[in-house]
Amino acid sequence: MKNFNLFTRKYFAAIAFIFVAFSSYSLSQNVTTPRNASPAAQLKQRIGLTDITVKYSRPKITLRGNDRTGKIWGQLVPYGLQKVNFPKPQEIPWRAGANENTTIHFSTDVAVEGKTLPAGKYGLHMIIHDPTKATVIFSKNHTSWGSFFYDQSEDALRVDVTTATIPKTELLTFSFINYGNNYGVLALDWEMKRIPFKIEIDAHKTILASYRNELRSIPGFGWRGWATAASYCLNNRTNLVEGLQWANNAVGRNKNFQTLGTRAGLNFLNGKTGDGNKDIDEAIPLGNKNQLNQMGYTYLNAKFYPTAIKIFEANAAKNPTDPNMFDSLGEAYKISGDKANAIKNLKKALSMNPPANVKANSEKLLKELGAL
Numbered sequence: 001m002k003n004f005n006l007f008t009r010k011y012f013a014a015i016a017f018i019f020v021a022f023s024s025y026s027l028s029q030n031v032t033t034p035r036n037a038s039p040a041a042q043l044k045q046r047i048g049l050t051d052i053t054v055k056y057s058r059p060k061i062t063l064r065g066n067d068r069t070g071k072i073w074g075q076l077v078p079y080g081l082q083k084v085n086f087p088k089p090q091e092i093p094w095r096a097g098a099n100e101n102t103t104i105h106f107s108t109d110v111a112v113e114g115k116t117l118p119a120g121k122y123g124l125h126m127i128i129h130d131p132t133k134a135t136v137i138f139s140k141n142h143t144s145w146g147s148f149f150y151d152q153s154e155d156a157l158r159v160d161v162t163t164a165t166i167p168k169t170e171l172l173t174f175s176f177i178n179y180g181n182n183y184g185v186l187a188l189d190w191e192m193k194r195i196p197f198k199i200e201i202d203a204h205k206t207i208l209a210s211y212r213n214e215l216r217s218i219p220g221f222g223w224r225g226w227a228t229a230a231s232y233c234l235n236n237r238t239n240l241v242e243g244l245q246w247a248n249n250a251v252g253r254n255k256n257f258q259t260l261g262t263r264a265g266l267n268f269l270n271g272k273t274g275d276g277n278k279d280i281d282e283a284i285p286l287g288n289k290n291q292l293n294q295m296g297y298t299y300l301n302a303k304f305y306p307t308a309i310k311i312f313e314a315n316a317a318k319n320p321t322d323p324n325m326f327d328s329l330g331e332a333y334k335i336s337g338d339k340a341n342a343i344k345n346l347k348k349a350l351s352m353n354p355p356a357n358v359k360a361n362s363e364k365l366l367k368e369l370g371a372l
Contacts, residue, residue, distance in 0.1 A: 038098035043174045047184045048203040049210045051107040054124070054186070056097035058171045061191055069168070072191040079128055086148060093125040093137055095146040096188060097172060103142045108209075111200040112138070113159040122156055126188070126195060134163050134195050164194040204238050215246070223253035227262060234265045244270055257286040261295050268304060280307060284314045292318075293328055305336035316345075323354035327362050334365055343371045 038057040045052045061068050068076065081091035096102040105121040113136075123139035125147055138157040139150065172190040179185065182203040187196035211229040219225030227250040233243025247263035264279035284292065292315040300308035312329040319325045330345035346362045346369075354362065366372035 038172075040099075041174075043176075045176050045179070045184060045186075047179055047199070048182060048201050049108070049206050050110065050201045051105075052110075052184065052186070052199065053105040054102070054174045055104075056102040056124075056172070056174060057099040058173065059098040059190075060172075061168075061170050069191060073128060073131070073193055077128055079130055081127060082147075084148065092147040092150045093127045093135075096124045096126045098146075100145055101139075101142055101147075104138070106199075108201060108206045111202075112136070112157060113161065113197055114200075115157055115159055117157050120156075123150075125150060128163075128195075131193075132163055133160065135160050136195070136197050159197060161195060161197050164196065165192055166194045168192055204236065207232065208239055208242075211246075223250045223256075223259060226250035226253065227259050230262045230266060234262055234269070237269060240266060240269050255282070257283050257291055260286070264307075265298070265302075268307070276307070280310065284311065289315055289319045289322060289325065293324070296328060296332065300332050300335060305332070308332050309336060321352070323349040323352035323362075324358050326352070327354065327358050327365075330362065331365055334369060339369055343369055347371070 038059040041056055041058050043054040043056075061072065073079075077094050081093060083089075083091055101123040102125075103121055104124045106117065106119050108119050110117050110119075117138060120140075121142045123142040123144065125137040125139060127135040127137070129135065136159050137155055139154050140156050141149070141151065141154045144150070166189055169189045169191060172188065174186065174188055176184045177187045177194075177196060183198060183200045185196050185198050187194050189195075208229075211225075211232070214220075215225055215229060226246045230243050230247035230250055233239045233246065244263070244266040247259065247266050250259040251263050253259075260279045260283035264276045264283060267273070267276035267279060283295070287295065292311055296308050296311040296315065299305075299311065309329070309332050312325070312332045316322075316325040316329050326345045326349040330342045330349060333339075333345060334342035343366065346366050349358060349362045350366075363372055
């Protein structure tokens with residue numbers, strides 16, 4: 001019995017130790033709970049091939065039934081820097097949200113309000129100077145809590161912006177209010193204030209860098225990846241020397257209408273007219289009438305008139321019963337300045353009982369030529 005009591009005391013002592021140890025650990029490692037006052041949010045936007053991600057918390061104007069309209073700017077969010085005593089006496093900017101750091105991540109280099117900012121993740125802070133001016137701060141430190149530990153020496157970039165008045169917005173919201181192929185305007189909206197800033201990317205630089213990287217992987221084993229990259233260079237008249245190399249790789253893997261047509265254009269733009277004409281001669285027999293018509297207009301719009309006419313003539317010869325082929329050929333002659341051949345082919349198109357859209361175009365062009 002004595003031994004049993006000793007064992008029992010030791011057993012319960014061990015249990016008590018484990019309970020206390022576990023309780024101490026649990027106090028510092030709690031489970032994740034929902035945020036009621038300022039829920040977490042995330043905004044993602046792709047511009048070109050650049051991914052932009054904003055992570056933030058969304059405070060409301062109304063807190064526990066108290067409408068704070070008119071008390072946000074200049075009060076809750078003070079004008080200028082805020083004086084705090086924690087963790088030390090200092091002046092700090094606003095965290096551009098609530099709770100932890102508001103963060104923004106760029107997958108490539110960007111320019112914010114015309115100033116360069118390298119790819120990476122940044123803490124986002126703001127200084128509201130007055131009702132119309134603000135400074136947006138991108139900090140290299142993105143892991144701190146709010147702005148309490150903000151250190152100006154960690155700034156990656158500051159830009160000054162003009163704010164705007166907007167309809168009342170209850171929840172603080174980040175959104176892209178405008179964007180295009182190479183830019184986006186990101187704005188913070190809350191209460192009746194908007195704080196916008198423009199983000200620009202070097203579309204050609206980022207897209208070409210992506211192509212170079214991807215073509216070293218699976219896409220580089222087929223022809224389509226090389227053809228797509230070469231077509232981008234041709235359509236945007238950029239990176240022409242490397243674009244021609246990519247076009248050669250595409251043709252080497254699959255000589256077809258698309259790859260030959262793309263290489264022809266890049267040969268012309270690189271001053272290799274003879275090689276371009278050879279590619280056109282090889283491509284023409286491989287294309288259907290729609291492909292050839294589209295190619296003809298591509299060269300026509302690029303003002304390569306002899307090449308465009310060559311393609312349209314070949315298409316008309318391959319499809320002698322299609323009035324649209326002669327309408328396109330007549331239009332090419334008109335644009336190139338050959339009035340006689342333009343009238344001849346447009347009238348031929350009308351003589352073939354063309355569909356309404358072709359008829360309308362031929363008649364319009366003939367009227368412009370004074371031949372109808």
